[in-house]
Every structure is written in structure tokens, then in C-alpha cells.
Amino acid sequence: MTLDTPVAYDPELERLEIELLMEGVYRHYGFDFRSYAYSSLRRRLWKRIRAEGLASVTALQERVLHDPPVMERLLDDLSVNVTAMFRDPAFYLALRTTVIPMLRTYPFLRIWHAGCATGEEVVSMAVLLEEEGLYERTRIYATDINETVLLRARSGIFPLDRMQEYTENYIRAGGTRSFSEYYTAKYDGALFNPALLRNVVYSQHNLVTDRSFSEFHLILCRNVLIYFDKSLQNRVHNLFYESLVNFGILGLGSKEALRFSRFEECYEQVAPPEKLYRKVR
């Protein structure tokens, strides 16, 4: 390489820039994205680079380190995951038909919804437990790294224009009532009955750095680990393993598999092909 000609785009150089940016974000702000899956991280970073009118990762680093509002926007880009009520209806149907009967044996249920984002799947779970008569003895701990999305989750208000899709999902997930019973339409929002969220505790929790905070009968973490690299995935799987009671259930996204982690041997799949696993050793 000669030093007097500009270098064309070089993937290795960009990887170095991204590692430096993530190191800077961690050391200056304390947010640790260093073990996030590279290709998705890179796409999200470029979305922010373009939105700020910049042209390189290094330019973004300069802005992020000197201008906290830019960091705030980047934090949203990197930590907000989109979700839907009864996402993958077959998964919720399997929860209802296979997992709920297992959970009935417990006098009290603790459920951890890790990486709950804006809370759509928390509402789905509450609806399901209510209909199955288990909600009264359940506490759902819904956590996310991002405080802003938790505020939205707590509000119980969801976009009205998604309700048709959610209603279809609900029916295909084995719903037994009319889905519109659960919310009131107001302007462009659907306000869910506050009683539905009476047993939900929302709190900030960082899967990368925080430890377990209780013992759970069911842990749901869907489409969150796909944003982590293999080493971080294994670390979080260890956290889940230690947080589950014996015979507790772990629910993952439909294309997340334990067979590519170190924990395959510790679980058995209870309703294949759905990604519901029971801790057996």
C-alpha cells in the first residue's frame, strides 16, 4: 500500500473502524455493543451514519464521542428491536397446548420476558395466561436494555393500524375470544385494558452485563440473541440456564436454535419444530 493514494473501500479497514467506535462507546458511555453480531451491527451503524449526513464510521465516532444526543440516537438504532403480538402464531399455539399444561403444576409462576422491547409479546403472554386461567398466580418480569421502549411498553398503548394483523395472529394462535375485547381504540392507538398488565413488572436489565435476578419457570427471549455474536450468545444462554428451575422452559425465536450453542445437551425440545426447550439437566 502506498501512503499517498486514498484507499478504496476495504472491509477489513471498516471492521477496524467499527471495533474502535464500539470500544469508544463502551469506555465513554458504558454501553457494551462490542460482542454484537457484526453484519447486523454494521448495517445499523450505516443507517445512523447516513441519517446524520456523514460518510464514514470514523466520522460517526467523532460525532458520537463529542455530541451525546447523537449517542442517544445511535443507542436507539442499536437497541430497539421490532416485534409483534403473537409473532409466529404457531409458537403461541404450542405454548398454549404443550407448555401451559406443564406450567399448571406450579402453585406460582414466574416468567421472564428478556428483551421485551415495546412489549407486544408481553401482552400476548398475558392474554394467553388469562384465557388459560393461570394469570392470577403469575408474575411476568419484562426487561429490556432500553428505558425508552419500556416506557412505551408500560403505557399499554399500541399502534391501531397493526390490530388487524394481530387479530389474525391471535386467532391462529388458538385465541378463544374476540381480540377487540382486550383494547379500546383511541385516535390512532389501541389502549389495552390495564388489568391485563396488572401482574407485569417492567424493569431495565442488560443481558450483556447484568446477572440473573430470580428463578423462573419460563423464559422467553425471542429474536434478541440473533443480534449477538456466538460468544455473547453462549454467555446469555448460561444466564438463562442458571435462571431456570429444573424442567423450566426456554422459548426462542423460530430460527434460533440451541444446537449451535454450548447448551444443546442441557435441554430437550418439547414441541418441535417450535423453539421451546425444557431444561432437563
Next chain:
Amino acid sequence: MSVEIVCAGTSWGGLFALRTLLHGFGDDFPLPVVLVQHRHRDSNALLVDLLQECTALPVSEAEDKEPVTGGRVFVAPPNYHLLVDDGHFALNTDPPLRFSRPSIDVTLDAVAESYGRRAAGLILTGANDDGAEGLRRLADLGGTAVVQDPAESEMPTMPLAALRRVPDAVRLPLERIPGYFRTILKLAPLPGDQRPPAASRRVREPNPEAR
């Protein structure tokens, strides 16, 4: 030139095109084949079944962190973007791009980043312009860009858009695309009829743009 991965994107008309492609690659095809077909977010395993009829190579939907392995066919799962990272697949649920999830652009871009000049990208029949940007990126990073001849594509929009962005892409009729790759890889030509077997059931291919 040594190609180590083939990634094909398609939408409208894709089922027939992908069946022809897989059949033509042959059962001894040594590379990982990655397929991105636009489809509805709730589509089931039917696509995998119909593709499996045309090849002895194992066909499956890619899962997160699954190793990218040669001699296998990986289909982008519905409602996820499919990327590659250090020799394994990575998924994400970021918003649709050009109304598509999976997005062909996202996959081609990630394959180009990971494999550089060892990547081959392929744009087949389709009714929108997804894939053109990704193919441009792949070509810029030294990869092999191939586009189905629009004149014989069921829907020419996608091949035309790709050729506009990558005018020097290799342009071939569908039936000759597998042979092109077999030649690059120095595999012996396959004897006999290169048309895939008839589908085991009547399939009315839905319009994937209707979402």
C-alpha cells in the same frame, strides 16, 4: 477465479426459476447455495419441500449461527433478513427494505462483505428492483455478478434493474446459468435433460409482491 458461495435472489416467478437452477447445479455441486425468495411472512415449509424435489443436496431454511456449509442449499426464512458473519449465517428482524424481508440487497451485501471476490451473486425473475444494489456491491468487491436474461424471465423487472446497476454482469438464459457455474468450478457437464421434474403437487405461485 475461485467462487466459494453462490447467492441467488428472486421474487415473482422464482419458484420455477429456483427449481431449474437447483436441478441444473447437479447433486455434486460443492458450494453453499443461498436462496432469497420474496414471500409472505407466514409462509410455511412448502418452498423447501418443492425445492428439495429438484436436488439431492439438502435444502433447509437457514437458522441463526448455522455454519455456511458447501453442498447444501439454504433458503432465507420468511420474515427475517439473512446475513453471513465469519462462516455462519446471521439473521435479523430489522424493518423490511423496499417492502421486503427477506431483502435480497441485505443478503447480497453481507455475502459480498464476507466473501469479496470469492462471492457469486445471481438475480433471477422478479417484479421489483430488490437485489440491484446488493449485486452492485458484490461486483464492486470483486465478486461474480450474473443476471438472468430479462427477455426470457417470467418477470423482467428485477433482472432489468440489476443490469442497469451492473451493466457488465454476465447475462444468461436461465437454463445456461447452472452450466456456467459448473464450468467455473471445473465440474464435468451433466448429461441429459436439464429441465427439473414436474412439481409433485399443483402449485399456484402466489404473487409475492402482494403483501
